[in-house]
Amino acid sequence: MKKHLLKISAAVFLLGMYSTSCKKDDNTKPETPLQTTPVKNIEADPALNNNHFVFYSLETNQQIDYTDSATTKWDVGFRSTTIIVNGGNSGPGNGGAFVQTGATFPDYTTVAADSAFKTDAAPAYAIPTGSGNGWYNYNFETNIISPIPGRLLVIRTANGKYAKVEILSYYKDAPASPTSDDAPRYYSFQFIYQPDGTTKLQ
């Protein structure tokens, strides 16, 4: 029993160290942590966009007009459940991506050196389409599209930088438990973009 107590107190102590180091000692570290950027309600309904993708720049954190689709201004594009990256047959950029399984957003901190980035070769996209293949699962009974928990999109941007993206919701205003009454094809996601070209994503 005593042993257990010792272990527990040690654990509590370490935990304390850890949390203080996170919160207070950040300023003394040479590099400031990257900011997580939340994005809400990117409207990706092809019926409302003349069947175009809706483009987004992770570098500048803004939506890009579809007239710039043939440029390297954008990094990711959305149309219904399909997500493209600026490369391959989707765009002129150097973009690529892969779906990282079994990782939470904060836990995924570095793009591994042996990561296999894929480029779009429509209809085979770097981020695979179809329920269970890429970022979402489709529930046949409720007709709800849900992002698969523990899946991230690791993106190489049009300009060859790295970012991680977690899709949070496919419905307007990102309800935690969407129903058939919620408007679909509204992307909410969070991302971290590394501007310095390294693979570090935290």
Place this chain on the structure above:
Amino acid sequence: MLKRILLLCSMVSVVFMSEAQTNDTTSNVLDELVVTATRSEKKFGNVAVPVIIINKKTIRQSGSLRLDKILQEQTGLFISNSFGSGVQIQGLSTDYVLILIDGQPLVGRNGGVLDLSRITVNNIEKIEIVEGPSSSLYGSEAMGGVINIITDKSITNNLNASLRYGSFNTSDANIGGSLQLDKFSVFAFANRNGSDGYDFYKNDTGQTVQPYYSYTTQVKLQQQFNNNVKAGVLFRYYYEHQSSLYSAENDVVSGNPSIKEYNINPFVNIRFNNRIRTSFNGYATQYESADKEYLQHNDSLYYEDFFQQRFVRIENQTDINISKENLLTVGGGYTHERLNTNRYSGIRTNSIGYLFAQDEQRIADKLTVIAGLRYDNNEAYQSRLSPKLAIQYHPVNKLRINASYGAGFKAPDYRQLYLNFTNNAAGGYTVYGANEITTEELHRQLGQGSIISITPFGEELQLLKPEYSKGLNIGASYEFSKSFFSKINFFRNDINNLITTEVIAYKSNNAPIYSYFNVNSVLTRGAELQLNYRFNKNLQAEAGYQYLITADKEVLDEIKEGKMFGKQEGSLESVKLTRSDYGGLNGRSKNMANLKLFYDNEKWFATLRGIYRSRWGVTDKDGNLILNRDDEYADGYVLLNTSAGYNCKNGFKLMAGIDNLLNYRDKAWLQQQPGISFYGTVQYSINYKNKK
């Protein structure tokens, strides 16, 4: 009150005098006969595999009309309700339970479910339920167990009629009788069942359960030629009609779906001598469902479905008493199936030849060992060998220890073999049954350009294997006294090669093409406890409990490897799941229990039956497609049913009952449960003693 009932009795009485039917109060649970477990008559106490017997008296007194209602009151059986009422045994889904009527299989499944509400219980003598894999005797589908419905036999000259009326305008009328003429006997039965249904949501078009009616007729003829030869034929016909009404495309759709089912079963039983007897069974059945639904505003056809399944079988079984202690059963048969439906690209057939053998050796009245093996060979999928071993040890008079290990399998269903379906309404995806597409064909289409890519699954298309299971049951029964019987059983079932759909290729319009593969595996394990206690001559109690754990093994592996995530209610953040978060397969309750009280004397009977079921998984809310959150469950519930009856001396019996006394309703997940309902029944029977 009593006076009134007596008055009612005399009012409806006719001049016929009749004898009260012999009271079939069970002398002893252990002495009841079971045929399904070994394909030969055995005393319940001597059967080494877990068995449930429901006798006629229980069925009658419980006031059940259809098979699903009486099964739901039994320990370890759970009635599921999509595509009709199916039954789960030991947590194995309804696809894996074989349903027999007088030993012959029923066909006509929809979405894998054989709707048990098709079966009236008014002509049932006894229901035998064998739990655990029984494919060594019965072949495909007998993976979770076998339910054998044994219908009434012609024993005496009698005539029975009954009429029941209850809530929701539900009526059930029955007439049946049997006749013994020297060596010839005939039994005939007819049932009409109908209801107005009920509605949970008044504002939408149509009802939750639409009005329906059905007819069942059955005739059995039998001739005893001499002491050693008996032959006969059984006919059954079923017709069901249910109107449909719902709104679609800003219009109202209506139709009249119907089901017709025919069964015919000629047989010859020959006893060569005291040691050898053999039986030949022929069987033909056809199940046909048809549905045409029309848009109301212009009478145009909105939906059409036609499904016809024929199943023909010849079978022989021979029993050889090698010695007093050794019984050998051998048999074989041939089945031919034919399917005609607008869901597939044409008529499909399949044939199966099979052989089985089983040997039962008793050793010094203490030990019984049963070993069995069956081989199924067919055209459309891989053949299958199903072994079984069962042991009963009977060390002292009151204690019996049972252990059995068996294999079960389920053949790929016709949908998985032959579906050829393109959904133009939903993006043009196509689903092929495994026998409708080959890798070569995909490559040919790739060359033509109609397909633009083939997935790794598409490169490995192959013949489907049957889904198969291995089941272990270990249990014991103990008779504390003549009036107190207990039974416990632990089980584990592993099902492999579960068939799922995968993308095999993409069309030039990007739409996926799917086909079927043997991929998943699941397990179910748990324990069942049954207690029967007789307080006195009149009052008896039965209690049952099942504890059940189920899991998809791939999910368990992913949890173990830390690769399975979920989201908490109200949160969009992914969190890692642990084993305790995982609730197993949908549609299973961890705890199920029942408590039943039966009182009867010569004049009266009364029953009170309670069923409890803990919460069960129904849906996925956080995108991981597994059961891990409280809001992914439907609430647990208690159902309380009661009934009482009075026997008039003149052959009339009166009965009344209340189902779902607590008026439990769950509009979302328990639509088959209408809430509290009442009924009253009048039954009349005449029996003549045989002259002999």
